[in-house]
Amino acid sequence: MKKVLSFDIGGTKIAYAVVDGEGRFSNExxxxxxxxxxxxxxxxxxxxxxxLEAEIDGVAVSTAGAVNHEGTRITxxxxxLPEGYNQTDFTALSTRPVLVENDANSAGWAEFSLxxxxxxxxxxxxxxxxxxxxxxxxxxxxxxxxxxxxxxMHFPIDSGRKRICNGCGMxxxxxxxxxGTGLNTNARxxxxxxxxxxxxxxxxxxxxxxxxxxxxxxxxxLVKGLIMLANIFDPEVIVLSGSMAKFVEYDKVNAAANxxxxxxxxxxxxxxxxxxxGIIGAALLLIDKLQNKK
Amino acid sequence: MKKVLSFDIGGTKIAYAVVDGEGRFSNExxxxxxxxxxxxxxxxxxxxxxxLEAEIDGVAVSTAGAVNHEGTRITxxxxxLPEGYNQTDFTALSTRPVLVENDANSAGWAEFSLxxxxxxxxxxxxxxxxxxxxxxxxxxxxxxxxxxxxxxMHFPIDSGRKRICNGCGMxxxxxxxxxGTGLNTNARxxxxxxxxxxxxxxxxxxxxxxxxxxxxxxxxxLVKGLIMLANIFDPEVIVLSGSMAKFVEYDKVNAAANxxxxxxxxxxxxxxxxxxxGIIGAALLLIDKLQNKK
Numbered sequence: 001m002k003k004v005l006s007f008d009i010g011g012t013k014i015a016y017a018v019v020d021g022e023g024r025f026s027n028e029x030x031x032x033x034x035x036x037x038x039x040x041x042x043x044x045x046x047x048x049x050x051x052l053e054a055e056i057d058g059v060a061v062s063t064a065g066a067v068n069h070e071g072t073r074i075t076x077x078x079x080x081l082p083e084g085y086n087q088t089d090f091t092a093l094s095t096r097p098v099l100v101e102n103d104a105n106s107a108g109w110a111e112f113s114l115x116x117x118x119x120x121x122x123x124x125x126x127x128x129x130x131x132x133x134x135x136x137x138x139x140x141x142x143x144x145x146x147x148x149x150x151x152x153m154h155f156p157i158d159s160g161r162k163r164i165c166n167g168c169g170m171x172x173x174x175x176x177x178x179x180g181t182g183l184n185t186n187a188r189x190x191x192x193x194x195x196x197x198x199x200x201x202x203x204x205x206x207x208x209x210x211x212x213x214x215x216x217x218x219x220x221x222l223v224k225g226l227i228m229l230a231n232i233f234d235p236e237v238i239v240l241s242g243s244m245a246k247f248v249e250y251d252k253v254n255a256a257a258n259x260x261x262x263x264x265x266x267x268x269x270x271x272x273x274x275x276x277x278g279i280i281g282a283a284l285l286l287i288d289k290l291q292n293k294k
Numbered sequence: 295m296k297k298v299l300s301f302d303i304g305g306t307k308i309a310y311a312v313v314d315g316e317g318r319f320s321n322e323x324x325x326x327x328x329x330x331x332x333x334x335x336x337x338x339x340x341x342x343x344x345x346l347e348a349e350i351d352g353v354a355v356s357t358a359g360a361v362n363h364e365g366t367r368i369t370x371x372x373x374x375l376p377e378g379y380n381q382t383d384f385t386a387l388s389t390r391p392v393l394v395e396n397d398a399n400s401a402g403w404a405e406f407s408l409x410x411x412x413x414x415x416x417x418x419x420x421x422x423x424x425x426x427x428x429x430x431x432x433x434x435x436x437x438x439x440x441x442x443x444x445x446x447m448h449f450p451i452d453s454g455r456k457r458i459c460n461g462c463g464m465x466x467x468x469x470x471x472x473x474g475t476g477l478n479t480n481a482r483x484x485x486x487x488x489x490x491x492x493x494x495x496x497x498x499x500x501x502x503x504x505x506x507x508x509x510x511x512x513x514x515x516l517v518k519g520l521i522m523l524a525n526i527f528d529p530e531v532i533v534l535s536g537s538m539a540k541f542v543e544y545d546k547v548n549a550a551a552n553x554x555x556x557x558x559x560x561x562x563x564x565x566x567x568x569x570x571x572g573i574i575g576a577a578l579l580l581i582d583k584l585q586n587k588k
Contacts, residue, residue: 153525157450168555228449231446233439234360234441261462263444
């Protein structure tokens with residue numbers, strides 16, 4: 001069975017492991033502080049790949065940013081990663097085949113292949129963290145768009161210029177309501193200027209009415225986004241992942257969204273893979289590619 | 295070259311023609327008042343197909359409603375068509391192969407194959423009429439979803455329960471702002487209770503400020519929908535069709551939407567095929583299928 005070295009490149013940490021076609025790790029997942037320069041990141045990837053060369057069939061990379069259809073280079077900006085990182089020539093990092101994919105797409109592919117969306121042909125994997133991301137599966141294939149940037153969850157969902165989005169700079173954007181950042185904003189609006197999403201979650205457990213109002217508003221906007229995704233994609237399942245996913249009231253949100261859609265009902269599920277979804281998904285994409293080439 | 299008989303089934307009229315693989319008609323497009331019963335519609339299709347049997351390789355049907363992946367039956371309600379129509383056994387209508395497809399998908403496929411989106415791999419064809427519909431092409435294939443219902447342009451785009459959507463019953467829905475019905479609502483809001491979209495269009499030409507405000511509001515919501523489609527699908531082109539498409543200020547809308555998106559710029563174009571897009575698209579889908587079977 002084929003095995004690949006798979007990296008997940010984050011702004012703070014880089015994680016990696018050797019993974020097989022069933023998502024099993026050969027060893028512990030290693031975490032390294034992200035080097036401060038693009039050259040430093042490239043060097044780390046190269047050295048690690050060299051060190052593991054004898055036992056791997058390829059190198060997979062899950063990364064921020066849009067990635068081209070060939071899986072060889074980044075075609076967009078990459079947020080909080082070092083300047084020049086998005087110019088990295090990934091194919092030069094190893095003598096083995098290298099495949100790069102966007103992190104939300106990689107996570108989506110992991111859930112689709114082996115996780116909460118296994119067995120489906122159409123699925124949306126929504127990552128609710130500081131921002132909101134999506135990996136979208138259409139008829140068994142990753143939705144990429146013309147430049148690999150498809151699945152950006154930025155769209156107007158309100159009016160009145162109430163909030164400005166950190167991710168896209170637009171007023172009234174979905175991300176500014178349905179992300180962790182959005183819940184933080186709700187915390188300040190409902191619970192006072194020093195409050196955060198942690199206060200909302202704690203307050204919910206204690207029966208605090210303001211916390212409930214802040215949380216309900218967050219969840220209402222999530223429902224709005226799910227209605228859009230269900231009506232546009234008619235998926236079997238929408239999977240929620242990311243740091244906020246565990247707070248969602250699944251039955252309530254599921255019922256509220258399914259009551260409003262014109263398409264057939266979808267299932268709402270929590271992701272199976274947590275932090276390792278990116279590593280697993282990128283690895284599976286590369287292994288699929290290597291096996292189809294045989 | 296293969297030729298098929300292609301029907302476009304509307305609530306008021308049924309149109310049909312014999313079409314070849316390059317979208318050319320063998321004869322004039324015939325229009326018939328839609329029979330009042332489902333049996334009447336089936337009879338009309340059957341008789342016409344029988345009469346043209348010698349010169350056709352198949353029968354294509356563009357219809358309201360979601361259609362299954364096999365293109366054999368409708369899987370949803372069908373609005374203003376007679377009761378029981380959505381139960382029609384289309385494959386029994388002719389001895390020739392029959393293919394059914396949703397009308398927005400058919401129109402989208404016509405624009406993708408031979409019209410304004412020709413040469414693209416990813417495109418959205420948005421029909422702006424009484425309601426809003428979409429035919430979406432992802433990497434060269436029609437987006438269908440699990441039950442053939444994908445592409446429903448119903449999603450919250452505002453808050454405050456300002457309008458209720460005729461199409462889906464939801465408050466603050468895109469369709470209730472960006473459709474012809476939406477422009478009618480704007481006309482009443484800005485120009486008085488008796489005003490309609492016709493008054494808006496006439497007033498625009500005459501430099502009427504209230505008409506301009508009503509129209510700008512309509513166009514602003516169209517821009518919001520385009521931003522969503524561009525960020526989610528990253529398409530090469532978004533094509534506008536339907537009765538409202540000719541009123542859109544393309545350069546202005548194009549610039550406003552492209553200025554806000556995170557994906558690469560898309561082109562905004564007016565549809566090439568007007569009323570015959572459904573007939574042509576359904577015909578091309580069937581001809582493609584027949585030719586791939588050879």
